Amino acid sequence: MVTGKGGTGKTSVAAALALGLAAGGRRTLLVEVEGRQGIAQLFGLDPLPYAEKRIAGTTGGGEVRALAVDPEEALLEYLDMFYKLGAAGRALRKVGAIDFATTIAPGLRDVLLTGKVKEATTRAQDGRRVYDAVVLDAPPTGRIGRFLNVTAETARLAKMGPIKTQSEGVSSLLRSPMTAVHVVTLLEEMPVQESLDAIAELTDLHIPVGRIIVNGARPALLTGGKVTKAEVKRGLTAAGLPAATATVSQLTAEAQAHLTRRELEESLRLELAELGRPMIELPQLPGGVDLDGLDDLAARLLHA
Ligand SMILES: Nc1ncnc2c1ncn2[C@@H]1O[C@H](COP(=O)(O)OP(=O)(O)OP(=O)(O)O)[C@@H](O)[C@H]1O
Ligand SMILES: [Mg+2]
Structure with a gap:
């Protein structure tokens, strides 16, 4: 999972991570859940469908696939899986029942989104995991705790049944060593403060925090x-x-x-370092992040 304050580089870092982890013949899935089509924009592609689509090849025959999860599609898929709704599911969509369900119970929406990520992460074929890694371009720091704390949200919705089972499964995967929430920040006051808050919140929720990724670092x-x-x-x-x-x-x-500015950056860097967590610095790339830039960031993430 890659979170961070808005605009700090979550999508760029998530994409670079998916590329890096796919090097050497591995396969990764890059997922977005906010309906923003940020991945398609970054890779210069048409909007992504709700389907896993190859978006890049890497060394040794590795590949990155991408998926834009739509909560409505995820709900239909989910209902179909448990209740074999088929055409009835499509009819449900027509009457707006799905909008209704996901609006009335925002927690349900997050269970569906994280549930889809879990499904992709644990999916196996011929006794082997389909993906070596799944990278989520996650919601921003301000919403990440709530987004990932699916059990608390759904405990209020479902005392039993498939939604409860599903959310418990997601919750335990999120709290397992298979998960790491990486926090992207700039060396600026607000993003650093939000990062510190999010790390404290995730720690309280027992969700594993990964690396602090200082993005856009400039040389002295x-x-x-x-x-x-x-x-x-x-x-x-x-x-x-x-x-x-x-x-x-x-x-x-x-x-x-x-x-x-350097002095301020230095004190913010120190504040982050005091957490004692692994940190990576990614440089400010001249001209923004293009495809070559992504490869550059991927190599740095991989060899950090
Ligand atoms: N290391 C970098 N060097 C140069 N430009 C960067 C770097 N990282 C990100 N950017 C640029 O900063 C902008 C924001 O990056 P990005 O879209 O990845 O952030 P985000 O956190 O996903 O934003 P949002 O909150 O809007 O989803 C983009 O224009 C991107 O090209
Ligand atoms: Mg983004």
Whole structure:
């Protein structure tokens, strides 16, 4: 599972992880559950159907498949599995019963979504797991605890029957060593605070937290705590560049802003490190994340 504050790089990191884990002839499934079609956008594909579709090949004949889970389709599949609804299920959809069911019981929606992830994770064929790993581009930090705490949610909905059984199965898989919730953050105040909160929440729920992934890390261009105009002027002159007063002032202000930002980043990095959890840093890629960028991030995640 990959969570993080909105916009910190969850989808990019999840995709890179799915690629990395598929290297060397393995097969992974990259799943999204928020109906955003973020995976299709990232890979430059048409919107993904509710079906597992190959989206990339890797070394040694490995492959990444992707799935956009739609709660309505998941509910129909689920009803069909337990009650063999068939055409009746399609009729249900027509009368809007599914919208009704998933709106009235938001917890049910999450059981269906995580239930589908569990099904893919544990699916076997010829005595062998179909997927070596399943990577979920999960909801953001603000909602992750609630999303994954399916038993508490469904205990209120179902005291017995298949929904209870299903949610118990999901709950125990989520609390097993097969699961790791990786938390993506930028070195900025809000994402770091949300990461700390989410890690505390997941720990309370006994859901295994994986790595802290610091994304978009920028190299230190300067060291030290302060830059003076005199230094900048000397530097410009040494480089044979004109050192007009306005240029010197502007460059000094920029350099100082960079140092102040570095200081903040350093204190946030320290705050994260104090948790004593494994951390990975991914660099800010110039120009954003394209397919080559994903391979780059995948290699870094894999060799971290
Ligand atoms: N390491 C990186 N270097 C450069 N750009 C990045 C990096 N990681 C992410 N981005 C860019 O930041 C933006 C947000 O990334 P992404 O969509 O993966 O985040 P997200 O957490 O999934 O966002 P949302 O909360 O909207 O789903 C994208 O434009 C992506 O290309
Ligand atoms: Mg996303």
